[in-house]
Amino acid sequence: MKKLFRLVSVIISSLALLVVLSACGSKALSAQNVVTRAKQSNTITWGVKADTKLFGLMDVKNGQIKGFEVDLAKAMTKQILGPKGKADFVQVTSSTRMPLLKNGNIDAIMATMTITPEREKQVDFTRSYFDAGQSLLVKKGSSVKNVKDLNKKGATVLGVVGSNSVQNVAKFAPKAKVLQLSDYAQAMTALRSGQGEALTTDNGILAGMAVENPGYVLVGGSFTKEPYGIAVNKGQTEFKADLNDALTKVEESGEYNKILKKWFGNVPGLNYKGMER
Incomplete structure (x- = not known):
């Protein structure tokens, strides 16, 4: 019985090893x-x-x-x-x-x-x-008319984590402060609550936000090619x-x-x- 038990154990161990090796050999x-x-x-x-x-x-x-x-x-x-x-x-x-x-x-x-x-x-x-092309979304009547205006008085611009639009702002408006949110819905909420003077990303995305949020407009045209x-x-x-x-x-x-x-x-x-x- 002991010999049979050892034999079964060896077989089970061997099968387990084959499964592991097979899994390791498969592609991710x-x-x-x-x-x-x-x-x-x-x-x-x-x-x-x-x-x-x-x-x-x-x-x-x-x-x-x-x-x-x-x-x-x-x-x-x-x-x-x-x-x-x-x-x-x-x-x-x-x-x-x-x-x-x-x-x-x-x-x-x-x-x-x-x-x-x-x-x-x-x-x-x-x-x-x-x-697309990067642009700015602001509240109607805002003093921000283009990306250069973000340099004035250390304006805060809102963006989204993982988007290259934030990096572009640093090139065109190096004096601007940047606040990054996890998604566009949160960024729009931040703009509406006055946490920033402008929200920046591609014009097509901003156009959709403007449609959903009357009183907010695109300004300054496109300052990049996206x-x-x-x-x-x-x-x-x-x-x-x-x-x-x-x-x-x-x-x-x-x-x-x-x-x-x-x-x-x-x-x-x-x-x-x-x-x-």
Whole structure:
């Protein structure tokens, strides 16, 4: 019996070792081929904003995220996977989108993310799908008319953690104080409560805030160029190529302009015609 017990113990230990070795040899979720996995599940998982009107905003009535980027992601998913292809959406913020991608929780980021050299060290980007520009949102009648006015009297400008707009302010208005909030909803609340003279981010995002908050306006035009790209993990060459190809097909079919008009066609201060492709 003792010999039998030892034999069983050895077999169990060996099987456990094989399981461990097999697990160690498997690829991390983020390193797996996204195209292969997407075709097997017929699904692409996108990281999108849920607090950014016009681009991605949670509808409290049905719990669905709606916006330009959501509709574009759906259209591109069908181009890659076919008409029955499914787009899943995971809510991200400027500070959580990169970790979620790196961990493999999402396949791609389409969340008002500007293509920058610093970010390109960590992820790969598709070509731009939306050309934005940084601007300022202020209360009507504010003495702040452009970014240079933020230098006066050490004005406080509000931004969002993880957004490169805060870094841009430091270049254009080095004397300004910066208060960073976790998301755009909190930043807008801070502006309304007088914690800062201006809120800064890309003009498209600010336009959505202006629509929701009468009495607040965009000023100073755009003082940067902010091309939005879809981010994927390094090494996902095939997936990146498929995304670029899908974007081209959506543009050439006229579907891109239909989606653009749906979300930006009636926004004051934005010339959506100039954004068409």
